[in-house]
Amino acid sequence: MPATPVSELSDRAREIFRRVVDSYLESGAPVGSRTLAQAGLNLSPASIRSVLAQLETMGLLAAPHTSAGRMPTELGLRLFVDGMMQVSEPSRAERAAIEARAAGGGPVEEALAATTAALSGLSACAGLVMVPKREQVLRSIGFVPLTPTQALAVLVSEDGAVENRVIDLPAGVDASALIEAGNYMSATLSGLTLSDARARVERELADGRAALDATARALIQRGIAVWSEDGGRRPVLIVRGQGRLLDDADAADLERVRDLLDDLEGKQEIAALLDSARAGDATRIFIGAETKLFALSGSSVIAKPFRGADGRVVGVVGVIGPTRLNYARVVPMVDFTAATLARLMG
Template sequence: MTPSPPIAELTDRARDIFRRVVDGYLHSGLPVGSKALAQAGLNLSPASIRNVLAQLEAAGLLAAPHTSAGRMPTERGLRLFVDGMMQAREPSIEERAQIEARAAAAGPVEEALAATTAALSGLSACAGLVMVPKREAVLRSIGFVPLGPAQALAVLVGEDGAVENRVIDLPAALDPSALVEAGNYMTATLGGLTLAEARQRLERELADGRSALDAAARALVERGLAVWSEDGARRPVLIVRGQGRLLDDAATADLERVRGLLDDLEGKQEIAALLDSARAGDATRIFIGAENKLFALSGSSVIAKPFRGHDGRVVGVVGVIGPTRLNYARVVPMVDFTAATLARLLG
């Protein structure tokens, strides 16, 4: 792809017309014509405006969807606008308060993350995204509920109140009393420990012969700890909120693009990989359309910002996804503020 001309290479007249076209398109989602520009206070004839529009189109910054239509920015033009012309607007006091209130709500951390992401989604009119590493649970209690002769439900309750369930396979002809014995042992002996600490203690007790567990209960304890440890290490926590906000009035004219975007959101592994690429550095990352192959077909933009804990290490990434005609000047500072809020929450 040929790089966009730097802002400095555009004349003052071209910069002004280009900015007005981008502003108009981002506001309405519709191409902007020379007549509308002439009526907006430009001291130029429609013919002069059309000449400048043609030059901007030749530079790859604008495009005309139809022969008689106005112009709209290309993805290259949006990149030039975002990097060199955008004037950011900080979130209002009310918007800040709404984000902070959701983050401060009582309950497990993942609920606060989901609530904060939902607030960001509502304020930005996009889908909100947040990704954090799987937090290792500190155990409060663990129990086993029989589901049948071959399976049981392992129920883990964390110190933060979070409850997780996993279905595990049982050894053949297992005595139901082994389920009770295993749950009692894990709650009494391993409560207050992380999964890694619990496994280490279990291994020490078994090696020293200090465990009163019989073979069946011991197998259940080992299997239960293994299931949670493997599950937590396998993937990060990715929370997506507000997909329905992508179906606005303007989207009805481009249902294929929106359908593709919603399909992209279902592929959480790819979204997680994209957000992970934004972890390096402190700057907000803006991915516009085909700049990322994941959104080449759906024509979407992602704004993502890493946030750090008290030790300076990256804790996670928060952001939004929506059509390329995002209100970047408003949404970028909103993502920045949300990242700072989550840094305080998880720091």
């Protein structure tokens, strides 16, 4: 069903609809005509019920039970978000909390995760951020023996990130070969991306320019292969604060939240959704079954891209939670977080 333009609603219908949505987003409970009549509308319950019935016929409201009040449908929420919502800017304390986590130092990925955690705490949703799709630049690579057949490959990148991977050793490797391979890789590959490092290693070994014995050569090729393959599988999405979704769920809502947590386990599907928000500069709001991914969980995503120093979009930040979000508060919070991350990436 296509969305109804706000202009098609009478002033009376628009005001009643707005009050129903505001009350529902605050309490999560359906809103009845008597409650609306007591809220200063200066209309009788019968008149209010007539307008509520019209809004229900238009698909903007629904009654979960025959005797219950009304609550907005996903179509109604879309109308409210696109045409009626009045946003409230983040408070000074909220802005300071987000900026402090972004300025915490350390590798970029840690700053992104910390900032997302702050957004999660302030919005009472799960925070999401797409990790910028850029290759690591190497500072050093070394090998630490674990057993006669395995070693720990230690990679340190230019931004200070340290990652470890266990690799199987070629036959005949001893401690001197591990040292020789590590020294060669750190001296030769520092300042290169993983793909450039792999190309240089292959070129130098093929040309015979690397003064290494056969064992060290095999170790270097194996180490570079492990890191390159791992980089291709590197997660592109960071999720923080999933537990907050359970904290705010009542007993009747737990099944929906479980469905949402299952959705979050499928990170590639969530990442694809966020990736669709990369185009343009506007904040995107995905509500419930508008997206097939959330047809069961009835969830909403608010997302906005952020740009690097060259002006290109490098990632997307946002939140995911129930459709009953305080959109007016959370949308500008996501906007501010995106602007903060853009400064971090600048």
